[in-house]
Structures are given as structure tokens and as C-alpha cells.
Amino acid sequence: MFIGGKKDSLAVGVAIPLLPLRDMVVFPHMMIPFVVGRRSSIKGLEHATSQGGKIFLTAQRDASVEEPTVDDIHRIGTVATIIQTVRQSNGNYKVLVEGLHRGKIEDSSKHPDGFHEVVVRAVVEQVPEPGEVREALQELTRKFERYIKISQTLSLDAMLAAIKTENPAKLTDTIAAHLDVPIEQKQAILEMLNPADRIAAIVAILDAEMDKVRVDKRINNQVRKQIEKAQKEYYLNEKIKAIQKELGRGEKGGDEYKQLRDKIAAARMSKEAEERALHELERLEAMPPMSAEATVSRNYIDWLISVPWHKKSRENKDIKRAERVLDEDHYGLEKVKERILEYLAVRQLVKKMEGTILCFLGPPGVGKSTLARAIARAVNRKFVRFSLGGVRDEAEIRGHRRTYIGALPGQIIQMMKKAGTINPVVLLDEIDKMSSDFRGDPSSALMEVLDPELNSEFTDHYIDVSYSLSQVMFITTANVIHTVPRPLQDRMEIIRIPGYTQGEKLEIAKRHLIPKQLKAHGLARKGVSLSDEVINFIIEKYTWEAGMRNLERSIAKICRKLARFVVEGRTESLAVTDTALAEEFLGVPKFRKPDLERSNEVGLAKGLAWTELGGDILNVEATLMRGKGKLSLTGKLGEVMQESAQAAMSYLRSRGASLGVDRKVFSRIDSHVHVPEGAIPKDGPSAGITIAAALVSAFGRVPVRADVAMTGEVTLRGKVLPVGGVKEKILAAHRADVRAVILPRDNKKDLKDVPDEVREGLQFIFVDTMDEVLSEALVEPLSPLPDIEELLDEIAREDRVSGSELPN
Ligand code: ADP
Secondary structure, three states, rough: EOOOOOOOOOOOOOOEEEEEEEEOOOOOOOEEEEEEEOOHHHHHHHHHHHHOOEEEEEEEEEOOOOOOHHHHHHOOEEEEEEEEEEEOOOOOEEEEEEEEEEOOOOOOOOOOOOOOOEEEEOOOOOOHHHHHHHHHHHHHHHHHHHHHHOEEEEEEHHHHHHHHOHHHHHHHHHHHHOOOOHHHHHHHHOOOOHHHHHHHHHHHHHHHHHHHHHHHHHHHHHHHHHHHHHHHHHHHHHHHHHHHHHHHHHHHHHHHHHHHHHHHHHHOEEEEEEEHHHHHHHHHHHHOOOOOOHHHHHHHHHHHEEEEOOOOEEEEEEEEHHHHHHHHOOOOOHHHHHHHHHHHHHHHHHHOOOOOOOEEEEEOOOOOHHHHHHHHHOOOEEEEEOOOOOOOOHHHHHHHEEEOOOOOOOOOHHHHHHHOOOOOEEEOOHHOOOOOEEOHHHHHHHHHHHHOHHHHHEEOOOOOOOEEEOOOOOEEEEEOOOOOOHHHHHHHEEEOOOOOHHHHHHHHHHHHHHHHHHHOOOOOOOOOOEEEEHHHHHHHHHHHOOOOOHHHHHHHHHOOOOOHHHOOOHHHHHHHHHHHHHHHOOOOOOOOOOOOOOEEEEOOEEEEEHHHHHEEEEEEEEEEEEOOOOOEEEEEHHHHHHHHHHHHHHHHHHHOOOOOOOOOOOHHEEEEEEEEOOOOOOOOHHHHHHHHHHHHHHHHOEEEEOOOOOOEEOOEEEEEEOOOOOHHHHHHHHOOOOOEEEEEEEHHHHHHHHOOHHHHHOOEEEOEEHHHHHHHHHHOOOOOOHHHHHHHHHHHHHHHOOOOOOOO
């Protein structure tokens, strides 16, 4: 160990050892320890110690040079005194030196021991006047203090002591020595001989460093905050898990989410739907499991999972088999079945059919919905039914938005869930009973459902992702077509089922209704039977309908009674062959053939009407009374029927003379036309000729034939125009045991749809004019009435007889 003496100045011309420094610059006034390892440097160090302890320290230009020559080092360095050397166990020296002053190499030579010796000239610093640099110095110290504070790498107290000096040369060197900057910058400062220059350079360095430190700090702060946030979240999540576990639901929640995730994957939804479901599941996971919001969320996911996305019934394409199924389920209806089979055939050949929707149109109970069910069975698809009767709200079809409390998908999506396959037969029952109000028009939503262009992207408000209905086979039913919105009508292929004749009803009852009801009542093999006579008796006395509803109901009623017999052991009377027994079961007959109107009467004409329940008989009454020529109308008359009555009256006036009616009559007599409420016909002009016949009969005092029924529109000039619903009307005439039917000639073509059995029992009279109607319908030709007074008397007599007080 060597403790050197301290001697500031250097003798001129004396050579001292050079110690090249790799990675540091030593400034005057500075004490610094470092390790010396290079052999040549150790030799130099030892030599210096032996020669009085002076040594020249200067930085290498390139730290990587192992054995630098004088050319590899900076020429300006610091003359220093060696304060202490300690030899370490590995042969290196740890040295403590103190910088004395700047020096510049004048001359150099290599010592035989391998180190360089240099002759150094002390460089003279330009010492400024203290006043010149005072302010600059103050700024420098201020900045340096700040730098120490924020950089936190230097000890504040030690540094404050070190810079307690007024000497600018010393101060700048001390500060420069402590800056954390590259060697080149430090060397540059060392080479500045004017302290004022050094001040400026150091201030610039401090500014830049401080900026760096500030940015660093900001970034560090941000990073720290982020880490803190992540840690906090992690901590809280763990805590929630722990709490839930403590409450005994933590594991279950995790399970549930996993199950939902699996189900979502298994549902094979559309991409859009799956993304939505997973997104919702993520939200759900973040919610408290028992909250109302979570329930809403869970329901939504459940709905997405439970509607079918790809499951499909394997369709039966065998038309022969389909035909067999249709025949099994339904008697008769040959034309209807034929059209159904054609429809199924075309469906197989054409992918997107225009107007692809079948619509069964007809009165209740004619088998419309059971036909639809049979079609589903025939093609082997699932069947679901949705009754549109009374649907007024678009939301019933399309659902409510999820923001509504208790929102659900609309019926269409619910039907699809129920069906469980993407290609069911969906029956939209009673499409004519749908109405619209302020809540939006359901028919426009239905349009979207039924339109093959639109229904592949049907959107339910609740489900809120598009859902394809393109594989669904829609079938609709309606009692009437005129209340169905036009655009919907255009989408549908309408198949009319007008109703059954007595004979057909008997067959249907025997083949289908009775076996079905026996089975339903557990009477299948109990020896129960109904004779044809009894069935016909039920049809005639207990039902008055185009379809089968009441007949089926009556049969069910008998089955109930018989079931009781079986249970009570009264097996002797299970074959019902006696109409009296049937009457006992069913009570007093509800209908009787209208006998009253069997006799020919003045002013009473029998019309044929078309109603939602099929065809019906419509009795029109006309009576006269003293008055001023007014026409009053009562009963169930719509606007168009009232106009028909006016037209009939006008016809009568214009033809009065030729009909033998005195002109004056019309100004002295009021006429009154009444249509009984019993039958509720659709408003229309087809009662025209009936009203006219009743009026003419009343004025002409000639009775109308009771066994003739008629339908037709009448013009003011007495022409008869064709009408609709002829088939149903003829079936009604047949039921009512009418002998002849008067029809407009243009309706002759409609007769081909009427079953032979019906056609054969009726006489058809085709007419062009009202005159022809009258000649057929009145029991005798009109003859001129002798006198108006006589007519009035007769009317008065009639009034007294009937005792009725008619309005005027
Ligand atoms: P709609 O839908 O037209 O009101 P349904 O389909 O409900 O009538 O039919 C009523 C009942 O009549 C059902 O039990 C049905 O099986 C029976 N039915 C109707 N027409 C026939 C038929 N042609 N063959 C067999 N049963 C029939």
C-alpha cells in the first residue's frame, strides 16, 4: 500500500507515467477510485509511486484498444496525485487519485517496463472575473440542484457540500465530473479552458438531461399506474371469486358459463348469431349472477341456443306416398288433393316458387287445418300451428325489443323453437281474422315472413339477428278472402273448399269422425256403432253447416253417453240404430227444415246468400202500407244490399205499367223490405233479384214459389248480372231441399264444381232478365190490379189480420 504525498505543481520537463483510462474522464479537484488491471498500467503506477506519486490521466479515444499508444489517447488530460493504492488478490490495483490540474502532452516515450512516459505542460485556464459569471453560476447551481433532486442517482447532501464554492473553475469541474453523460462530452468539457464556456455547456447538458428524466418519470408513472390497475383488478376478481365460493355459487357460475359456451358452439348458429351470443355471454359473466339484468341476458342466450339453426327433417319426396297419406286422412276433396300433390311436385322441381304459399279457403270445419297437418305428415316434416285470429299487434309476429320488460320473441320464432327444425310446415290459421291498429300492422310483418325474397333474412325484434325462414313450408287458411290484404293474397295460391253435401258428410262421419271419436273415448273395440239413419238424422236435425264441426261435436256427445253405458255395464244398447235414442242423447233437435216458408206467399222470396260459414238461405220479406211512396229497409242489410233494394224499387217503378202495377200506387204506398237476422250474409249485390221479386210479388199480389231459391244482381233496367259464391249457395239450396235454383246465365260455368249428387237433385234455371226471374218465381203471371183503392183496402185488411204495427 502506498500513501502518496500531496504536491500540486509539476516540475517543468519532468516525465511522468501515463495512465490511459478506458471509460472515464478525471477532472481536477476530484477524488476518484478506480481499478488498474493492464500490465503496462500497473508498471506505470508502480513507477509513479516510487517517483513521488504524480501521474497523468487521460481518456482513450477508443475504449476497446488494449495497448494504446500516445496516438490513441486524448492529448489533454489531468495531472493527478496518487493518494492510495491497494493491491488486490488477483494482481489488480485499486487506486485512489486526486485530480490536480489540466495538462497537455508535450512529449512522450516508452519506458523499458512497457508503459509510456509523458512530459506534460500545465495548460493555463482563463479565469474570468467573478462578477462576469456570477449569474451564470447561480443558474448552473440551481439547475444542478434540481437535477440531483429528480435524477435521484446522486446524494443530495454530499453534492451540495461539493458545490459550495464560488470558484467557477472548480465548480464547473466538480459538476462535470458528476454528470452521467458519455465520455466524449466529458472530454469536451475538460478541453474547454474558459470556465464560462464550461458553464454554458453544462447548463445545456443539464437541460437536456432533465427533459429526459422528466419524460422517463412520466412514462414510469404511466407504467406504474397501469400495473397498479391490473393488479387491482386481479385482486378484486380474486376477491369476488372467493366471496362467491364462500357463498357456495362460485364453482356453479363457472360451470354454467362453460355449459352455455358449449351449447352455443353445439347450436351451430349463423356467424352473426354466434358472435352475438358469445358477446352476450361475456357480458353475462361480468354481471352479478342473481341480478335482473343477468336473467335477461341468460334468457336471450337461451333463445339463441334453442331456435333451430341447422337441424332439418329429412323430407319425403315420394309423391305416391304423399297421396296415400292424404287419402288416409281425408275423404273426398279429390280436386283439392290433386292440387296439393301438384304443388308438392312443383316444389321439388323449382327452388324458389312464386306465390309458394297454399291458402285453404272455406267455411269452418271443412278440414282446412287437418289438411295442412296431413301435408306435413305426407312430406315428413314437423308441423306447427299459429292462429292469427285476433292478432293485431306487429309485435305478436315479430316480438318485442329486449329493452321491454318481459320481452319475448314473436310467434314466428316461437313456432320455430317449437318445431325444432328449420324446415317445418307452419300453418298460419285464420289469416283473414287478423286486424291492424295503432300498434303496427301485423300483415306487413307477415308479408315479410311469406315473401321468399325477404324471409331468408327475417328479423325478430327480440332475437335481433337475421334468421332464415326460407326452408319453411307455409300454409294458410281463411274463411273469407276479401279481408286479407291484397299483397298477401297475391302471395298465395288459393284452394277453395266449399263444404260437403249430406252424402259426403255421411261418408266422412262413417270413415273418419266416428272411428276417431270412438278411439278418443276409449270405445274402439267395445261394439259401438251408429246406423246411417241415425247419422243422417244428426246431420239434418242437429247441424246446419257446410263443414263438419257440429257433426263431430254431436258424435262426441253420443260417445260420452255411450262411454258411461260401457262403464255401467249396459252393453245391450251400444248399437245406436234408433233416431229416438239419438234424440235422447242429443236433446231436442236444433234445426228443422224451414216448413213455414214452404207455402207460397205474397211478398216472400227465397234468396241464396254466401256467408263466412258457407252458403245459406236468405228469406226476403216485402210488405206494403198506406203512405207516400217511401221505401224502408230493416234487418241485416249492408250498404250494398240497401242499394240493391233501391235498384229493385227503381226497376219496379220503371216497369210498373208493363207489370200491371198502377203508377199512382207508388205515391200512395210505402214499401218495407226486411231481411231476417238469422243468416248473416256478406254484404253484396247478389240479393238484388230476390228483393225485386219480393217487391213485385207484394205490389202485384201474386205469391212467390216457396220451392225456388234465387241469387243474382239486378240493374235498374232489369238485367241480371252474375254473382260469386255459387257453389256454396247451391250446397245450401241442396241442404234446404229447394226444388229449383234461379241463377244468372253467366254463372252457368260455376256449376261444373258442384258435386253430381247435388246437381242431380236440383233444377237450374238460368236467366238474363228480371222478367224471366218473375215468370219462373211467381206462381202465376201478373195481372193488372183493378184499382188502387182496392189494393189499399187489401193491404189494410192484411195489416189487421197480421195485427202488426209496421213503421212508416
Ligand atoms: P277447419 O280447419 O276447416 O275449420 P278442421 O280441419 O278443424 O276444419 O276439420 C274439422 C274436423 O272435420 C276435423 O276433425 C277433420 O278431421 C274433419 N274433416 C273435415 N273434412 C274432412 C274430410 N274430407 N275427411 C275426413 N275428415 C274431415
